[in-house]
Amino acid sequence: MVKKLISRKKFIYSAISGIAGISLIDNTFKSIAIPVPGLRTIGRSGINVTPVCFGAPRTSEESLIRYAIDKGINFIDTGRDYGNGNNERLVGRAVSGRRNNTIIQSKIRLESNELPSDGKGKKGAEEIRQVLQSKLEASLIALGSDYIDILLYHDAVDENLLFHSETMKFFSDSKKAGVIKACGFSAHNDTMNLHARNITEEFYDVIMIPFNHKGSFVHSVTGRYSEWDQVKLISLLEQANAKGIGIIAMKTCSGGKFSPSPDVPPSYSQAVRWVLQKKYICAAAIALVNFEQVDEHLSLLNQQL
Numbered sequence: 001m002v003k004k005l006i007s008r009k010k011f012i013y014s015a016i017s018g019i020a021g022i023s024l025i026d027n028t029f030k031s032i033a034i035p036v037p038g039l040r041t042i043g044r045s046g047i048n049v050t051p052v053c054f055g056a057p058r059t060s061e062e063s064l065i066r067y068a069i070d071k072g073i074n075f076i077d078t079g080r081d082y083g084n085g086n087n088e089r090l091v092g093r094a095v096s097g098r099r100n101n102t103i104i105q106s107k108i109r110l111e112s113n114e115l116p117s118d119g120k121g122k123k124g125a126e127e128i129r130q131v132l133q134s135k136l137e138a139s140l141i142a143l144g145s146d147y148i149d150i151l152l153y154h155d156a157v158d159e160n161l162l163f164h165s166e167t168m169k170f171f172s173d174s175k176k177a178g179v180i181k182a183c184g185f186s187a188h189n190d191t192m193n194l195h196a197r198n199i200t201e202e203f204y205d206v207i208m209i210p211f212n213h214k215g216s217f218v219h220s221v222t223g224r225y226s227e228w229d230q231v232k233l234i235s236l237l238e239q240a241n242a243k244g245i246g247i248i249a250m251k252t253c254s255g256g257k258f259s260p261s262p263d264v265p266p267s268y269s270q271a272v273r274w275v276l277q278k279k280y281i282c283a284a285a286i287a288l289v290n291f292e293q294v295d296e297h298l299s300l301l302n303q304q305l
Helices: 002-017 022-030 062-070 082-094 121-143 165-176 189-201 230-242 268-276 291-302
Strands: 052-055 075-077 103-108 148-153 180-186 206-210 216-218 225-227 246-250 283-287
Touching: 052 062, 052 291, 062 082, 062 291, 082 121, 103 121, 121 148, 121 165, 148 165, 148 206, 165 180, 180 246, 189 206, 189 225, 189 230, 206 230, 230 246, 268 283, 268 291
Parallel strands: 052 075, 052 283, 075 103, 103 148, 148 180, 180 206, 206 246, 246 283
Antiparallel strands: 216 225
């Protein structure tokens, strides 16, 4: 299996270098932009997903992911950095035999210690290209797949790196070669400048950002507190949506339980429902760790939100 994947990667990067035929692959992926009942289309990408996204980073149970897929969730979120690649391997095993029926979102990023030239000059551009290509190949092998539906630049902070010509070329070429279907970035709310710039440039297809009813959260692992200007954020999200940029909400339960009225008991599913009722939100990524949590949020799949 690995040998086949490596062979496929050689083809991929030959295609990125200019082999004829990559536009045909790209057009094949674009042909799936047909709305499906019960699913939401992620912006201009044409990718159809369940509004509930299974956030896989905090589970080590392959059976839990399979259970969620069997129950109707088709959208799985993971990343290269989670568990040193083990989370991607877990997701890869879980979707084995059903890859064509699932949408995988993964993430890679550039670390400062990987870029001795700090992205400057020809050497800096080459370092960016090599790091990103190496990490993409590692993700593909870990997932046991020759493509990733959505690839995000993970936890973007540095505007110069996110919008570096070589970073953008990497994502653009990977899409043309058919290795990924859509590109984007995840970022926290102290970097709203990144979203504002993407609204202007319209390069990245997808953004992933913390969003919940409270406008703040405490990270369950690090204990870090984060809050944001909810009015400003909603304005940016509405602008992004108008440009066809798909929006994936994270930290959707981190603001605590929510109740829309006194006669409805507060719950995490109601908190997620609050997020999904916003027309500019394509999906809510929820870190699911047990079967009870999966069951709690499954009701959102069939509700009129």
